[in-house]
Amino acid sequence: MGECVVKTVCIFSAVLALGVSASAFAQQAVQCPSLPANSGLHWDQQTQSDFIVCKATTEDGRTVLNMMLSGRDPDLALNRPLRAEKGEFGGEQMYWYKLDMGGRDVPGLESRRISVVKLDKNRYAQIWIDAADTTELGTLQNLTQSLNLNPSALAGSN
Structure with missing residues (x-):
């Protein structure tokens, strides 16, 4: 009978663990901002302990929009001479920058x-x-302005 209790506890623990995993997965699934239904894009999400990576992929499998949400400053040097278009994201004014490829074409x-x-x-x-x-670039820049950030997206990354 003692063995049965242990098995029951083990099974209960396994079911509980699966429930926690499912719950964690459900929470992760809503952490990337919602994409408009007519965008033709879907998120692939990777969650680490201190950041979330959201990759928006087209129906043909191209990744066209990437986003890393973090509680830490990415400390990325964006040079003013590479500044391109003005924009907005999450209610904040920002600039888009051209990529610096070290002079390579x-x-x-x-x-x-x-x-x-x-x-x-x-x-x-x-x-x-x-x-x-450049047409798709403009479309994606407009799309990022319309994304509604989930305020709990970074709740666990402070």
Whole structure:
């Protein structure tokens, strides 16, 4: 009978662990901002202990929009001469920057951008776009302005 109690406790622990895993997964699934239904994009999400990476992928599998949400400043040096378009993200004004490839001429560079936005104390978003062309770049920049950040997205990363 003692063995049965142990098995029951083990089974209960396993079920509890699965429930916690499912609960953690459900919480993670809502941490990337919601994408508009008509965007044709879906998020692939990776959660680490102190940041979340959201990768927006097209129906044909291209990753076109990436976002890292973190409680730490990514300390990314964005040079003023590479400043491109003004924008907004999470209610904050920001600039998009062209990528610095060390003077190399990389195909498609004109349709790539990066930015870092301080959302509030200990909340940062690093966003980068890898568009197919400048038209898609503009579309993705407009899309990022419309993203509604989930305030609990960084709750565990302070």
